Amino acid sequence: MATPQAGLFNEPGRSAQYLEYQFNNATDQDIRSALKAAAAPVEGAAILFAFSKHTWERLGPGWTPSGLQDFTALSSAKGHVMPATQRDLFVWIVGEDRGDIMNAVVQVTQALEPLAELVLDLDGFKTRDARILTGFVDGTGNPGTDEKKRAAALIPEGEQGAGGAFVLGQKWTHRLEPFLNLSVVAQEKIIGRTKETNIELEGAELPPESHVGRTDIDVEDVPMKMYRRGTPYGGGSDKGLYFLAFACDMGRFTHVIDSMLGKTDGVTDAMMDYSDALTGSYWFMPSQEDLDSMLAG
Ligand code: HEM
Numbered sequence: 001m002a003t004p005q006a007g008l009f010n011e012p013g014r015s016a017q018y019l020e021y022q023f024n025n026a027t028d029q030d031i032r033s034a035l036k037a038a039a040a041p042v043e044g045a046a047i048l049f050a051f052s053k054h055t056w057e058r059l060g061p062g063w064t065p066s067g068l069q070d071f072t073a074l075s076s077a078k079g080h081v082m083p084a085t086q087r088d089l090f091v092w093i094v095g096e097d098r099g100d101i102m103n104a105v106v107q108v109t110q111a112l113e114p115l116a117e118l119v120l121d122l123d124g125f126k127t128r129d130a131r132i133l134t135g136f137v138d139g140t141g142n143p144g145t146d147e148k149k150r151a152a153a154l155i156p157e158g159e160q161g162a163g164g165a166f167v168l169g170q171k172w173t174h175r176l177e178p179f180l181n182l183s184v185v186a187q188e189k190i191i192g193r194t195k196e197t198n199i200e201l202e203g204a205e206l207p208p209e210s211h212v213g214r215t216d217i218d219v220e221d222v223p224m225k226m227y228r229r230g231t232p233y234g235g236g237s238d239k240g241l242y243f244l245a246f247a248c249d250m251g252r253f254t255h256v257i258d259s260m261l262g263k264t265d266g267v268t269d270a271m272m273d274y275s276d277a278l279t280g281s282y283w284f285m286p287s288q289e290d291l292d293s294m295l296a297g
Contacts, residue, residue, distance in 0.1 A: 001157065002289050004288070013095065016092075017093040018122040020090055020281065028239065049090070051088070056294075062295050068121045068284050069268075072084050074257065075261070122242050126231050134187070152247065153247060165227075166283075172260065175240070190210060191271065210271075212271040214259045
């Protein structure tokens, strides 16, 4: 049984750093050595690595998980855009204490600086009650048990890449002022859950254009469940959500994104009228065994 990278399922993960890298013309061996140094244990922080298709094909053991692809730019008929900024390497540092996270950030950036450009560098945090900056609770629709989380997130045994996961990372910036100026009832219709009490709007109460209406979908009777671990980021000026999700199959991402963009029925996700995607990358997060064999060369 392959082992997922340590920390993937450690919740809540109140503190995080999201690092996206582009390699310069370093050799494969230099990259492997730098990754080994970056991966050394740091107390209180999990350091997880995921790779673009191109990078895994370059450094990996000669196979690629079925369906792995680069993120491509997408848009809706209403003019929403999801830009593609596919990068080579994603490093997710997660834990509870900001100081522990920063110790890991120093280690990782020291190791990778000579051979890769740090293209995205975001600090993430969780509020006490898991509310994101719009004031809504995030994560409730995640699979409820450890077993269901693993089933949604991990490539199943018997498939290439088993114990690893497909990953989607997107930085979204909020246009908070117009959103928060709406009545709470109007905000709830956009999200598809009540704000204070965090109850899903049911049946006819759930607008088809609400975020939950667009993302809680089945395809051929299979629920497109994913395991979401993104958090808010930001400060006084730019603020939003780094969307980070893990899935057992690439189709979970592509079907849900198509639904948000109205590709299936022309209905777009109302949440996108108040938040803009600024980046988009797909990665493969190998199991610990596959990562170790890749690092061994
Ligand atoms: C600004 C960006 C986003 C924000 C603020 C946001 C926020 C939320 C909130 C508040 C919920 C309801 C609570 C919960 O179940 O966690 C939710 C649910 C969900 N979101 Fe998002 N989300 C964003 C982007 C995305 C994207 C890009 C995807 C997929 C590609 C996505 C997939 C989902 C899914 C699958 C659910 C659970 C639906 C269910 O089964 O009930 N979200 N999101």
